[in-house]
Amino acid sequence: MNTTKKIRIFATEADAAKAVPPGTLRKLKIGAYTLCLANTHQGFMAISDACPHQLASLSGGTLNARLQVICPLHQKSYSLITGEEGSKRTPPAETFKVETTEEGIFVHIPA
Numbered sequence: 001m002n003t004t005k006k007i008r009i010f011a012t013e014a015d016a017a018k019a020v021p022p023g024t025l026r027k028l029k030i031g032a033y034t035l036c037l038a039n040t041h042q043g044f045m046a047i048s049d050a051c052p053h054q055l056a057s058l059s060g061g062t063l064n065a066r067l068q069v070i071c072p073l074h075q076k077s078y079s080l081i082t083g084e085e086g087s088k089r090t091p092p093a094e095t096f097k098v099e100t101t102e103e104g105i106f107v108h109i110p111a
């Protein structure tokens with residue numbers, strides 16, 4: 001069984017929305033992980049920041065309405081839900097569960 005550690009990244013949703021406005025992406029370092037946090041129309045979601053194609057920073061890309069992050073270097077798209085790349089010719093990116101509670105915004109990373 002995979003275990004994860006729950007890390008608080010913002011104290012409130014308002015703090016999170018100020019740092020990462022709706023429709024935008026932001027790079028976040030948490031321990032050994034560098035994530036791309038997305039503020040989507042379905043809430044906050046996270047994916048590994050390093051593009052599996054040639055390691056460009058996905059947080060420098062854009063977010064579309066289909067919950068995909070578009071890499072700024074060669075425009076491959078990665079699902080924030082599954083991590084899969086649109087054409088499936090590139091390995092998927094790792095995704096991370098993001099949880100919003102009254103205690104803040106949390107991301108789950110492998111323990």
Ligand code: FES
Pocket residue numbers: 051052053054055056071072073074075076
């Ligand atoms: S480095 Fe991301 S698509 Fe090529």
